[in-house]
Amino acid sequence: MTQAPGTAARRLVETLVVNGVDRVFCVPGESYLAVLDALADVEERIQVIACRNEAGAANMAEAYGKLTGKPGVCMVTRGPGATHASIGVHTAHQDSTPMILFVGQIALTDRGRGAFQEVDYREVFGGLAKWATEIESPERTVEIVERAFATALQGRMGPVVVALPENILHDDGGPAPVRAVTPARSALDPAFVEQVRARLAAAERPLLVLGGSGWTEAATTAIADWSARLGLPVALSFRRKDLIDNLAPNYAGDLGLGSNPKLLQRVRDADLILCIGARLGENPTQGYTLLDRARTAQTLIHIHPGPEELGRVWPTLASAAADNSLAAIALSAVEPGRTWADQAAAAHADYIAFSTPIAVESAVNMSEVIAHLGETLPADAILTNGAGNFAAWLHRFHRHRARGTQLAPTSGAMGYGYPAAIGAKSAQPGREVVCIAGDGDYLMTGQEIATAVQYGINVIVVVVDNGAYGTIRMHQEGHYPGRVIATDLKNPDFVKYAEAFGAFGVRVERTGDFPAALAAARAAGRPALIHVITDAENIAPGRTITGLRAAARD
Template identity: 85%
Template structure:
């Protein structure tokens, strides 16, 4: 049955097209059949990628938003579909990523009856999303969807959830969209820029910290060139390691989990910390211990697109709410009348020393594996990961040399990396996209290998298999020592090569560092989705750590 041309479902899809949406990640459901039907008419404009689990679809949409700077779009059915997708909404919120989740909903006429799969989405997603709403007047469909784009993109970027009552979708959708949403962007007051110049001119040990979302290539290039020219050491926030090239002569490293102790000390010793975009939350500040409130009141210049983030934890010397890119472009015009090139050189030398391969106890040295990836992959290769100590090897030993080459959740979401890789490869089929996943991490969304095979999205995943939820076991043994205290962390894994082959993907097993280059080359050139099953020792849980405690 063909729908009338002006239903709410069609107006919704028209608004997506108007705003440049080129793909939708979904698990189909009967609660939003009208929207799927409308998407069928624009399949040349919007690719619909059907996934095997809503968590995978939502993670793909979040990764798309992080990679492109445009809202990633996910669609899920009501009830279980929506709650499965909530993981991607949480990640988008923590990571400041633009995203829109459309959720099917029961008919308005049945609301409050405890109908099949009924959920109050405003209540469920109210604390996870920037805005959670429900279309209750079909003629306002375009208005609501346009507001969703504006909300996702303005200020601190983030996710929006829109519930779609199924009876509303068939009603008259009201006026059509007229133009794309153009998000408002705040710039710095010239007087504030002058204040920054004055403070910088007097600083003896300054540090630039970059993070957050909403960055343009022009802005990151400008701030990187400027800071390098004046020798201002620059650190990148947690999982924002691709904002500037790690080969820059003033690059000092990233402030994440397990950072360089010399970088941590540099932050503590700084008499001026110029921060753009980073929230300076728990992980970048090492559990809120790296900074202190009395100190930041004298040293911290904090610029963030969300005014609610300024003064949230740390008092500031100066604070401003501004778009990251506009702020960076303005600050890049400053001439402080001096430079700190000697400090920058020392900071970068400390970084280079920290990423040298380290010895391990097992047959696979992950520091050598990651170093090999950096040697054979082009600068624009995209690397993704989920959560677990396996990721510490990637973040420490891989150099990002180009923008938009890192997709990793600051939310610490397991299962993120593989769907993120699929999304990235769907956007950039001509680029290498490599996922590094733990064994427990991978199997949370590993079924999406079926999606990769179905759509010919030829990502490579390296499954780092140590047979345990290693991070948790490490903490168990550290906090509750004793052989009989280990519980719920051992894993019985499948033969991952056979697992991949069962889906029609390529699989190869690797048990030694020296065998990895050939295994990876075979996977990279397989011409189909590929998996490298890399067996590692649980003793080598992360750099400088073992499963039986901490070591230096």
């Protein structure tokens, strides 16, 4: 069958090309075969990466969007394909990542019949996506897809879901796209900038908090240089540790899970918090306990691209809906007439002490493993992770030196890290990419090692194997000490697992073995897996199972 020119499927693909899409992550399905056929005509422009599960494909697309700032594009089939992919949509929503999920759909003529794999995508994805829609008029295909790009990129960035009824994809697709979508960006009012200057001039203990998405290199450089010159302490929000160099003289640490207690006290003591881009949600505010609503009304200046986030939880002294990068560049010209160098030095000293490796009573010290990664890998190496207590070692002890080096889900999605690494390496193949994964975390999407091998995407994964769902075990021991159920894991030989797919594998049982294993993995010339055997006793930095049990029984 030869597809005619100008079909809805072809118009969709043409719109992707015009908007600079160079990767599509998918699991193929018969419901959108016409779109796949149209993609075959532009293989020199768009690489199609076929994955082994829709969750993996969606996570790759989300990571691509997070890394590049362009919408990551994922395509899946209807019903089970779409629900598998929903985890990536949820992460894109919570992480403010531009992403477009195209879903094959039953024929329009069969809707409401309970047809094979029928799903109402507006209903299912309405609470997960910024916009969930279905192309019902094929001649409006370009209009709908262009709106998807604009919606994903404007305001608070996020995911869009577009369903593609299979019976309209060969119909006339209407006018061709003319140009790429240019997202609207809002800037700060000069009067607001002056208000910030006046408040900074009067502040004795100010703190700058950065987070969110949509940052440019120019903006992060400008705000980092400005804050360092003023001695203004900077904290980064949950899993946004790569926005500025962690060795900057005023870097105070990150707000999230397992934060430095001294940083948390610094937040409580601040008489002015200037927050750009961060939502100040549950994890950064320690379960909404770190800040006080009566106090934020007098001390919080909040800037966020999504006006719906301003005043959502915390009353503000002042607020503005503005693009993070435009706001940062504007504020970097502010001269408050004073500096806080002593406070910056103290805050950074606290961070350095907190991120220095600690002693553990086990054969593998994960704090030293993470420190070795930082000492050995290039400054622009990308580190990815999913969710689990293993990530606490990475977030505490790795010092990010460059923007775009951390891909981690603020949604707390297990299984994110490995497909994220593949998505990142496919987008920027010249950079080294290392995933840190737990044993439970890795096996949720570990089959994507087949995708890495098939496409020659040479990422490294460090599988931290403590034989447990560590985070749940930690909470279990804290609430019901010694009553272990459903948190022990019996794992495969991960080296043989990797080798079965054609990847390189190596096992590490002592801290001193890790440098040689990492060197071998980097030199392997193919995807690599480092299987690190750890002890569940050291369940998190500074926490042991024995200690948790004793504390719970007191």
